[in-house]
Amino acid sequence: MNKMTLDVKTSSRTQFLDITGKVSKAVESSGVEEGICYLFVPHTTAGLTINENADPDVVRDMLIGFDSIAPQQGDYLHSEGNSPAHIKSSIMGQQKTVLIEGGKPVLGTWQGIYFCEFDGPRQRKLIIKVAKT
Numbered sequence: 001m002n003k004m005t006l007d008v009k010t011s012s013r014t015q016f017l018d019i020t021g022k023v024s025k026a027v028e029s030s031g032v033e034e035g036i037c038y039l040f041v042p043h044t045t046a047g048l049t050i051n052e053n054a055d056p057d058v059v060r061d062m063l064i065g066f067d068s069i070a071p072q073q074g075d076y077l078h079s080e081g082n083s084p085a086h087i088k089s090s091i092m093g094q095q096k097t098v099l100i101e102g103g104k105p106v107l108g109t110w111q112g113i114y115f116c117e118f119d120g121p122r123q124r125k126l127i128i129k130v131a132k133t
């Protein structure tokens with residue numbers, strides 16, 4: 001078992017940060033060739049997704065889509081003023097599991113792993129656990 005906590009710095013209020021390289025490095029440093037990589041975001045206004053990393057317009061369109069689901073202005077009561085971020089975080093979820101084969105995360109040709117910031121910019125954490133199977 002290998003557990004790591006990585007620092008993730010986001011630079012806008014809402015942002016999908018491609019962390020595929022960071023995750024690949026973490027898997028590589030674990031030395032696990034065949035196994036499972038578990039990713040967890042310990043935050044209530046951020047999340048994780050695996051989606052297209054070829055055309056940047058996809059991420060842009062997803063952010064627009066999320067804004068239409070939970071607009072910045074609305075009939076919210078939460079005094080912190082970041083209810084849309086909590087909603088988006090819950091929709092996206094805080095965890096992902098990726099298989100490891102040949103010492104690398106198994107991803108489709110067009111897939112990347114994204115840290116989803118919904119209330120940035122902030123200094124965030126990403127917990128990674130790599131296990132041999």
Ligand code: ZN
Pocket residue numbers: 078080081082083086
């Ligand atoms: Zn809040």
